[in-house]
Amino acid sequence: MTFPTSLPGRRLALAALLALAGAPALAQAPAFPGKPIRIINNFPAGGQSDLIARSVAEALQRDLKQPVLVENRAGASGNIGADAVVRAPADGYTVLFGIDTTFTVNPHIYQGMPFKPADLRPLRVMASSGMLIGVHPETGFRNLKDLVAAGKGKGVNFSSAGSGSPGHLAAEMMADAAGVKITHVPYKGNTPAVTAVLSGEVDGGVLATPGMLPHVKAGKITALAVTSRKRSALAPEIPTVAEAGLPQLEQEVLYLAMVPAGTPEPVVQVLQQGIADALARAQVRQRLGNPDLFYEGLTGAAAAKRLADLSDRYGKVIRATGMKVE
Numbered sequence: 642m643t644f645p646t647s648l649p650g651r652r653l654a655l656a657a658l659l660a661l662a663g664a665p666a667l668a669q670a671p672a673f674p675g676k677p678i679r680i681i682n683n684f685p686a687g688g689q690s691d692l693i694a695r696s697v698a699e700a701l702q703r704d705l706k707q708p709v710l711v712e713n714r715a716g717a718s719g720n721i722g723a724d725a726v727v728r729a730p731a732d733g734y735t736v737l738f739g740i741d742t743t744f745t746v747n748p749h750i751y752q753g754m755p756f757k758p759a760d761l762r763p764l765r766v767m768a769s770s771g772m773l774i775g776v777h778p779e780t781g782f783r784n785l786k787d788l789v790a791a792g793k794g795k796g797v798n799f800s801s802a803g804s805g806s807p808g809h810l811a812a813e814m815m816a817d818a819a820g821v822k823i824t825h826v827p828y829k830g831n832t833p834a835v836t837a838v839l840s841g842e843v844d845g846g847v848l849a850t851p852g853m854l855p856h857v858k859a860g861k862i863t864a865l866a867v868t869s870r871k872r873s874a875l876a877p878e879i880p881t882v883a884e885a886g887l888p889q890l891e892q893e894v895l896y897l898a899m900v901p902a903g904t905p906e907p908v909v910q911v912l913q914q915g916i917a918d919a920l921a922r923a924q925v926r927q928r929l930g931n932p933d934l935f936y937e938g939l940t941g942a943a944a945a946k947r948l949a950d951l952s953d954r955y956g957k958v959i960r961a962t963g964m965k966v967e
Contacts, residue, residue: 673733673908677708683722683739685715685830689849689934693767693896694738696928700919705911711738718805718966719743720755723899727756731903733912737761741895745951746805749959750966758952763944764898764913767920768934771869771893772811773853773879775862776845777838785865785885788845792821800834800846803827804966807894808834810955811847811868813962818889838862847892850875850933868892875933895937895947913940 678701682694691713698709714722723743729735744758774785780797782788791797792815801808804827812823826843828834835852837843839861846853850873856862857876866885867873870893882890898916900909919925920936939947958964 673911674705674707676734677710678705678734678736680709680711680736680738681722681726682711682713683715683719683725683737683743684713686713688831689770689851689894690738690740690896693929693934696925697738697767697898697916697919700922700925701915704915704918717751718747718803720747720751723761724755726899727760727901729901731901731905733900733904733908735900736764736912737897737899739897739899740807741897741948741951742805742807742810744897744948745955746810746959748952749956750805750964758948760902761899762902762904762909763948764900764909764940765916766895766897766937766939766944766947767916768896768929768936769869769893770896770934771850771867771871771873771881772807772847773850773857773867773873773876774811774845774847774865774882774890775838775853775857776865777841777843778861778863779841780844780863782845782863782865785882785887788865789819789821789887791844792816792819792823796822796824797844798824798826800826800828800837800843800848802831802834802848803829807892808847809964810958811890811892813964814890814892814958815847815887817958817962819887835862849894866890869935871935873933893935895951896934897944897948 680694680698682691684690694711698711702709714725719739723737726735726737748754776782799812809825812825815821816823831849831852834846834848838846839856853862854875857864864879866880866882868882868890872881
């Protein structure tokens with residue numbers, strides 16, 4: 642090979658040599674995954690997002706032939722765990738499993754977010770679920786109209802799984818849509834929030850259906866409606882908020898898998914397909930049957946748009962009600 646004497650020619654020749662030198666290295670690059678994958682669930686163990694994370698992790702481990710470990714890093718309404726994923730290398734070996742409110746609610750209620758929603762890209766909206774509006778029997782409420790009437794009078798108090806949680810947002814949406822006075826009482830997780838309703842410490846709450854339903858069936862909590870588009874498969878006798886006359890209260894929690902924004906596209910595709918295959922397994926579906934989940938299949942731009950639309954909708958409610966971190 643004759644090396645050119647002109648400067649532009651020398652630059653082109655050098656670029657060609659570098660490309661040839663790099664070709665073997667690219668050809669020998671290890672296939673993904675070549676080591677254990679870490680899933681960070683940014684909410685406490687035992688909840689629905691945790692159950693999804695652990696169920697998918699077991700299937701991924703079998704399919705990808707690498708250990709897949711689940712770590713719970715809860716706190717600040719999901720911000721702590723999400724920030725840990727943002728700070729991780731964008732190589733696909735650290736994946737976030739959580740819910741949409743980290744990205745659709747938190748940016749509107751936290752003054753200083755440690756990351757931007759754009760720092761993460763969605764792999765898949767895996768599933769959605771509604772919540773159950775339940776009250777203590779001594780309130781005397783038998784339907785949603787009773788609750789609204791009381792809320793417009795003396796007011797009611799509602800528990801939630803924490804400031805910025807779906808239940809907190811639901812209470813503010815009810816205050817905005819129906820003109821009721823709701824005092825929000827945050828707890829550290831869904832279980833203590835349900836216990837507060839059960840004991841009569843609060844009038845009611847909008848909480849995860851599986852945690853409320855056993856007490857509804859035992860007659861210790863009165864179910865008024867579910868916030869999903871469809872009736873719950875676990876309790877088809879309970880009306881939706883639309884059927885109860887308040888379609889503005891429709892709200893579903895989205896369960897997401899995300900990675901740092903700079904993750905290479907081939908790695909993203911492996912993870913997307915792996916998660917899809919895991920959710921298609923009969924044993925995973927069976928394990929996730931009781932939490933009353935609706936399976937979703939949104940990826941890429943469609944998933945990002947769904948989150949952006951929810952963020953716009955929730956942001957308007959938050960600004961109208963003054964919802965904030967307590």
